[in-house]
Amino acid sequence: MMSTVNVRSEKNLKAPENQENRKLFKVPHSFVIILFIIIFATALTWIVPTGEFERFENDLGITVVNPETFKYIDSSQVNPLGIPLYIIEGFIKSADLFFLIILSGGAFNVITSSGALQAAVGKVAKKYSTKESIFIPILTLLFGLICTTQGVNLFIGFAPVTVMIARAMGFDSIVGVAIILLGGAVGFSTGTLNPSTTIVAQKLADLPLYSGIEFRIFSFIVYMIITNIFLIRYAKSVRKNPQLSPMYDLDIMDQSIVDRDLDSFGDMNSRNWLVMLSLIGTLAVIVYGGVKLNWGLIESSAAFLWLGIIAGIAAGYGPSKIASCFVEGAKKMVAAAMIIGLARAVPGVLTAGKIIDTIVYGLGSVLSTIPKFAQGMAMYIANNFINLFVTSGSGQAAATMPIIIPLSDIVGISRQTSILAFNFGDGFSNYIMPTSTALMGIxxxxxxxxxRWMKFMWKMFLVWVLTGCILVFIAQMINLGPM
Incomplete structure (x- = not known):
């Protein structure tokens, strides 16, 4: 019997008539978008005055800026002819992430070619086909909790799995990636336990480590509830009317999951169970390694390489079959890996042009003119803009905290509130920026x-910004402490 939630009527499966005629503008390829951003960043180095702060190593061994030492220096414009060099440097600096994407793609292709993942998807989709109000929050909470200490980059290789599950349940591809991106965004951006953002910022602010955690947990809960309400409503709407999905025309071109009887995916025989256990075990090892063993992307990449081999053996493949499946999957990931390398060229251009300090100094100067009741919210908004230029969380903390903290002391905002504003600004904007490696990788x-992602995401981001402003305002009003 065909599953009712996975079969679309012929009317729904047909693309809207004259769709192409109504499309007046076609958004450029992602490569083109990022290239325009690189060119814009290069132009800024010719427009924005060059400046710098003096830097020193503090007692904690962290290099910080002295906020009282900003000065303008000789111009250091970036030659547009050198843009390809910055792109190549971006590829080199992204090598660890590049290999993670390539190797995870190869491993997952071995798994999908075995049919084990499809069989597991069929069972999951049948069990939760009408329980999205339970299924979606459980997964987003899981990714959110893990990302309180980890970056969302960790789950780039897992994204095809959640997409497959979401589509088999009658949703679209966006629901599949949103489960990871939105859940992970809440965990990372609220900064509950994040060592690369919260802890670095608290060290620079001379605050007790992990202090203020109660309010950050409260923020995590608020954001998680709001995000799940938004995502569940969207998921229900696209299952009821698939044409509402921004991915409708692209998803209907790939009916390998949606239009099949879920029972036709096959049974979970012993080999399929072994393949899935290898996948689950590898993901568990990667998460454990990241949380407990301080693993980076290199170790995670090695784990995916092992996954491809072990899963192939479990599926009964010979060495040549494993190799051919792995290479085929790796080929599919090259474009995604190149996007990340391109994105890394943007901060490289701004750093070479020596205008990042000028931008930070200018935003700090503007902030001092804002009415006191709105200064916390202004800090949050300012950090969103800074995140366009300084994409590293720890790097942004080192660049901005020595300026924001003295400014907070002067205007009477607690340092803890300033760190909260930094966390929100550094985190949530990563899920709309085409320079974000986590976003573009997934x-x-x-x-x-x-x-297509932005057609879905812009409303969610506005809700996030409004929520962040309210939470930072509350923190400011209660003088969130200590300090």
Whole structure:
């Protein structure tokens, strides 16, 4: 019997008539979008005055800026002819992430070619086909909790799995990636336990480590509830009317999951169970390694390489079969990996042009003119803009905290509130910026164009910004402490 939630009527499966005629503008390829951003960053180095702060190593061994030493220096414009060099440098600096994407793609292709993942998906989709109000929050909470200490980059290789599950349940591809991106965003951006953002910022602010955690947990809960309400409503709407999905025309071109009888995916025989256990075990090892053993992307990449081999053996493949499946999957990930390398060229251009300090100094100067009741919210908004230029969380903390903390002391905002504003600004904007490696990596491996994602995401981001402003305002009003 065909599953009712997975079969679309012929009317729904047909693309809207004259769709192409109504499309007046086609969004450029992701490569083109990022290239324009690189060119814009290069132009800024010719427009924005060059400046710098003096830097020193504090008692904690962290290099910070002296906020009282900003000065303008000789111009250091970036030659547009040198843009390809910055792109190559971006590829080199992204090598660890590049290999993670390539190797995870190869491993997952071995798994999917065995049919084990499809069989598991069929069982999951049948069990939760009408329980999205339970299924979605459980997964987003899981990714959110893990990302309180880890970056969302960790789950780039897992994104095809959640997309497959979401589509088999009658949703679209966006629901699949949103489960990871939105859940992970809440965990990372609220900064509950994050060592690369919260802890670095608290060290620079001379605050007790992990202090203020109660309010950050409260923020995590608030954001998680709001995000799940938004995502569940969207998921229900696209299952009821698939044409509402920004991915509708692209998803209907791939009916390998949606239009099949879920029972036709096959049974979970012993080999399929072994393949799935290898996948679950590898993901568990990667998460444990990241949380407990301080693993980086290199170790995670090695784990995916082992996954491809072990899963192939479990599926009964010979060495040549494993190798051919792995290479085929790796080929599909090249474009996604290249996007990340391109994105890394942007901060490279701004750093070479020596205008990042000028931008930070200018935003700090503007902030001092804002009415006191709105200064916490202004800090949050300012950090969103800074995140366009300083994409590293720890790097942004080192660049901004020595300026924001003295400014907070002067205007009477607690340092803890300033760190909360930094966390929100550094985190949530990563899920709309085409220079975000986590966002572009996950969109790349799931073949979701950036413009399609933004058609879904812009409303969610506005809700996040409004929520962040309210939470920072509350923190300011209660003088969130200590300090």
């Amino acid at each position: 969109l790349g491996v799931t073949n979701i164009p950036y413009d």
